[in-house]
Amino acid sequence: MISVIGVKKRFGGHEVLKGIDLEVRSSETMVVIGPSGSGKSTLLRCCNCLEVPEEGAVRIGDVTIVEEGVTVPEAQLNAVRAETGMVFQSFNLFPHMTTAENVMCAPMTVRKTPKAEARALALELLAKVGLADKADVYPSTLSGGQKQRAAIARALAMRPKVMLFDEPTSALDPELVGEVLQVMKALAAEGMTMMVVTHEMGFAREVADTVVVMADGRIVEQGPPARIFTDPQEERTRAFLRALVDGHLAQPAAT
Amino acid sequence: MTIDFGPVLEGFPRLLSGALVTVEVTVAAMLVSAVLGLAVGIVRLDPRRRVLYGAASSYVAFIRGTPLLVQLFILFFGLPQFGILLPATACGILGLGIYSGSYVSEVVRGAIQSIDPGQTEAARSLGMSRAQAMRKVVLPQAFRRMLPPLGNEAIALIKNSALVSLLTIDDVMREGQRIISTSFRALETYLAVALIYFVLTNLANQFLRFLERRMQVEGRR
Ligand SMILES: Nc1ncnc2c1ncn2[C@@H]1O[C@H](COP(=O)(O)OP(=O)(O)O)[C@@H](O)[C@H]1O
Ligand SMILES: [Mg+2]
Numbered sequence: 001m002i003s004v005i006g007v008k009k010r011f012g013g014h015e016v017l018k019g020i021d022l023e024v025r026s027s028e029t030m031v032v033i034g035p036s037g038s039g040k041s042t043l044l045r046c047c048n049c050l051e052v053p054e055e056g057a058v059r060i061g062d063v064t065i066v067e068e069g070v071t072v073p074e075a076q077l078n079a080v081r082a083e084t085g086m087v088f089q090s091f092n093l094f095p096h097m098t099t100a101e102n103v104m105c106a107p108m109t110v111r112k113t114p115k116a117e118a119r120a121l122a123l124e125l126l127a128k129v130g131l132a133d134k135a136d137v138y139p140s141t142l143s144g145g146q147k148q149r150a151a152i153a154r155a156l157a158m159r160p161k162v163m164l165f166d167e168p169t170s171a172l173d174p175e176l177v178g179e180v181l182q183v184m185k186a187l188a189a190e191g192m193t194m195m196v197v198t199h200e201m202g203f204a205r206e207v208a209d210t211v212v213v214m215a216d217g218r219i220v221e222q223g224p225p226a227r228i229f230t231d232p233q234e235e236r237t238r239a240f241l242r243a244l245v246d247g248h249l250a251q252p253a254a255t
Numbered sequence: 256m257t258i259d260f261g262p263v264l265e266g267f268p269r270l271l272s273g274a275l276v277t278v279e280v281t282v283a284a285m286l287v288s289a290v291l292g293l294a295v296g297i298v299r300l301d302p303r304r305r306v307l308y309g310a311a312s313s314y315v316a317f318i319r320g321t322p323l324l325v326q327l328f329i330l331f332f333g334l335p336q337f338g339i340l341l342p343a344t345a346c347g348i349l350g351l352g353i354y355s356g357s358y359v360s361e362v363v364r365g366a367i368q369s370i371d372p373g374q375t376e377a378a379r380s381l382g383m384s385r386a387q388a389m390r391k392v393v394l395p396q397a398f399r400r401m402l403p404p405l406g407n408e409a410i411a412l413i414k415n416s417a418l419v420s421l422l423t424i425d426d427v428m429r430e431g432q433r434i435i436s437t438s439f440r441a442l443e444t445y446l447a448v449a450l451i452y453f454v455l456t457n458l459a460n461q462f463l464r465f466l467e468r469r470m471q472v473e474g475r476r
Contacts, residue, residue: 048380050376050379050380074384078382078383078384079382081379081380081381081382082381082382083382084380085380085381086376086377086380088373088376088377090373092371092373092374092376092377093377094374094377094378094392094396095396096395096396096399105381105391105392106378106381106382106383109383109387109391110381110382110383110387151377154377154381155380155381158381158382
């Protein structure tokens, strides 16, 4: 469903992705972990061409959206993006629209869905993420966890075939992380194809079909979570997991 | 020397009809300025579109670097040499609009650039085109931030419009000068003219406050 083939990306002189190959099969969840600055966000953003890789190719479904630095025509790219939901660390909800309007906006703008139909869809999706009672308030009145669930509903409104999550819980207070992960687990259980950058190892163990470990623009190791977490082959994976555990132990308030 | 408001009061209907012309010219110029400012402001967001960006930047630099009065005279006295003979009102509206548009474009550009790029990215990730993201997501937010500086531009435009009296347009300034030419009551007349401008700028100010309040209620953050 998502194929990344030999992808390289540089910012100025700095090569951030140094040749990435991976494949997310339909209905599978891939979790990407790795130290900060290793290129996880950039990789995810290459998967919907928010960043255009100079080398290699990215295929979503049966459309090759970028190959050797050349993207598909704008209209086709927009169509693929519409079916590739993205959830950001900082939510990026539209502050001038109510929660329901946030969800309705893309179907109405991109697909010309009639307003009543879009509203019905929005209410259905908001109910699904547990925000039925927040449809007509502005995002500023929502908690972080509610914002992120609204953002997920907004992405789902385009009936995506693929969902990309970039550290969806990293900006949340610890007690709000669970409610967002719950929604993501439900999505995975429904058979959504997902690529998730996260430091939530519990989620990775439970939901991931494949865990990819990145460091310094490369894939260090990938495999099923059971193997990556219990029997990592690479020293860099071990070092990263150790640092993560230490980090958690160093935060006594985290639950 | 005595103060005598008699001639001004007598000529007051003419001043009011001049004020109406001032309002008409100013409002029309605001429309020109808004369209031009929006287009130029958006073009100036992206230096990679070299030709457009270059043209837009030259326009802004030239207009901001030369006096409005000279620009008006170029339109009114200069263009006829090329056989382009625009009516005085058109010259006034265009001249004021082109002038104000260069300032408005900077307001537009600044407001758009102040919006978090994450907003555009979210919109694009949902499949919106560049134009759709701009229209539905960025501009409505940017517009709120533009309002106060746009208000200043509107008020500057009202005041600058007095210069069109030099293009034979019968605005409040020119009607005032007519009254003076027969009554020789300069102080009284110019005070009355000033008062009319003051009322106009104040009305514009009130209207903007009203808009700002409404936007705050609509889109509480
Ligand atoms: N738009 C950009 N311009 C320049 N450098 C960038 C940009 N985006 C990311 N980088 C750099 O690329 C590297 C990887 O960033 P990122 O993909 O965000 O890593 P991660 O998500 O794993 O923390 C970092 O060194 C970052 O500074
Ligand atoms: Mg990141």
